[in-house]
Amino acid sequence: MxxxxxxxxxxxxxxxxxxxxxxxxxxxxxxxxxxxxxxxxxxxxxxxxxxxxxxxxxxxxxxxxxxxxxxxxxxxxxxxxxxxxxxxPAACSLPGLAEATLSGRIHRDIRSLPESLAGERVIVVGGGEAAADSALGAQDRGGRVAMFVRKDRLTVRPGLAEELGRSAVEFGFGYEPRLVSASAGGLAMEMMSASGLRRVEGGHLLLCLGxxxxxxxxxxxxxxxxxxxxxxxxxxxxxxxxxxxxxxxxxxxxxxxxxxxxxxxxxxxxxxxxx
Ligand SMILES: Cc1cc2nc3c(=O)[nH]c(=O)nc-3n(C[C@H](O)[C@H](O)[C@H](O)COP(=O)(O)OP(=O)(O)OC[C@H]3O[C@@H](n4cnc5c(N)ncnc54)[C@H](O)[C@@H]3O)c2cc1C
The missing domain is CATH 3.50.50.60 (FAD/NAD(P)-binding domain)
Incomplete structure (x- = not known):
């Protein structure tokens, strides 16, 4: 052929x-x-x-x-x-996302994240295998990674969960994210949970939502x-x-x-x- x-x-x-x-x-x-x-x-x-x-x-x-x-x-x-x-990437209902994407700070998979993050804060939203793999990947690139999960647990294979547990990646469960602002200089988010509201600032947002x-x-x-x-x-x-x-x-x-x-x-x- x-x-x-x-x-x-x-x-x-x-x-x-x-x-x-x-x-x-x-x-x-x-x-x-x-x-x-x-x-x-x-x-x-x-x-x-x-x-x-x-x-x-x-x-x-x-x-x-x-x-x-x-x-x-x-x-x-x-x-x-x-x-x-x-x-x-599946449609995402995060309000303000379309305009915020123009900032270059929002990513739907790790391929568009800078190669060197040099201590920059990376916020990962998602709790599946792609989110966990990407959180570790962002950490490999020098990022300080915080992972926010909507459910009360991760949905990943045991080996990956153990590796995440040993890493410096921070976790938060039961959070509903809200984008407050995003510009070329960075982004701000509000994470709502049963225990209240937490404001998080970062350099990049990685949305791994299916x-x-x-x-x-x-x-x-x-x-x-x-x-x-x-x-x-x-x-x-x-x-x-x-x-x-x-x-x-x-x-x-x-x-x-x-x-x-x-x-x-x-x-x-x-x-x-x-x-
Ligand atoms: C973070 C992450 C980690 C993963 N790790 C693993 C792992 O460890 N092991 C594993 O088995 N799987 C893993 N996967 C899953 C794996 O990547 C996919 O299952 C695999 O890539 C699927 O291959 P595919 O060829 O069907 O699709 P894709 O890899 O998505 O390739 C499709 C290609 O077609 C191109 N394309 C689409 N439309 C057009 C068009 N109109 N014109 C031209 N080009 C077009 C796309 O841009 C893309 O390059 C992982 C996925 C992610 C997100």
Whole structure:
């Protein structure tokens, strides 16, 4: 098959946010998300696949073909299309968030946080694995991290909870956050809890409040049918990875999907005797 890989970030996408990947049994040991991405790029090069860095803005069908519109490369036609668009941050109801985002101090994952935080205060809101992993990651970058959780406990695997417990990350449970102000100079928040109101100031706010499948391109083709499987109602259109999952999103199943979607795409082309 003549394969074209197009993505608006380096191959590996969200894995760059991972502090330490240790749940892939075929890796010789734990790897940072960025090192994992280098490994992926190496494998792609070995397979002779050159990734094109571009954003796909639109997709339509043209007979048995799909035509995708990329930002820089214009229209690209293909006979089989695999959408592996991953996820995007879930909508967040924090009042004032949209305007505050312009300050550059609000982040939806750790990738946009400065590399060196040099003692700056980082406020993490969220209590799941991404929040815990990112709190430790921000601390690695030199930040003083405070983590505020809406529930009364963390929802993380035991090893991560223990590591957090040993770290200097501060915790607060049962808090409802409110953004007071955010500017290029820093931000202020009010954290409400049963025991009262606490004012917190910081350099950066990291909101880890869940992600949802990024389905914008799929909906342009999918005729209102919710996706649930690698193959779709449209012949030649396949899905792979986190785009398919509401929960339990991990690298291994995403890679398995990719392999199966590639095989299905090959079968589709062979059935139609096309290459
Ligand atoms: C903090 C954190 C830590 C994690 N740690 C682990 C871990 O240790 N182990 C583990 O197994 N999993 C971990 N994960 C989960 C893992 O990152 C994901 O399950 C995995 O990245 C999913 O891969 P994917 O290819 O489906 O989606 P993604 O990695 O999200 O990749 C999708 C890519 O498609 C791009 N894209 C989307 N739409 C378009 C478009 N229109 N045009 C061009 N490009 C587009 C996106 O920008 C992105 O680069 C972690 C996640 C987070 C947030």
């Amino acid at each position: 003549d394969v074209l890989l197009v993505g608006d970030e380096p191959p590996g996408g969200l894995t760059a946010a991972a502090r330490r990947i240790e749940n892939l049994p075929w890796l010789p040991g734990p790897l940072s998300g960025r090192d994992f991405q280098s490994l992926l790029s190496l494998r792609l090069a070995e397979a002779g696949i050159e990734p094109f860095n571009d954003g796909i803005r639109d997709v339509r069908r043209d007979g048995a073909c799909f035509v995708v519109t990329a930002g820089r490369f214009g229209e690209i036609s293909c006979r089989a299309l695999i959408l592996a668009c991953g996820t995007e 992600r949802r499948p990024r389905l914008d391109l799929y909906w342009k083709l999918g005729r209102g049918v919710r996706p649930g499987r690698i193959d779709t109602v449209i012949p030649g259109l396949f899905l792979a990875g986190d785009i398919l999952r509401e929960r339990d999103r991990y690298i291994e199943p995403a890679m398995d999907d990719g392999m199966l979607a590639g095989s299905e795409a090959g079968r589709h082309l062979m059935r139609r005797r096309i290459s």
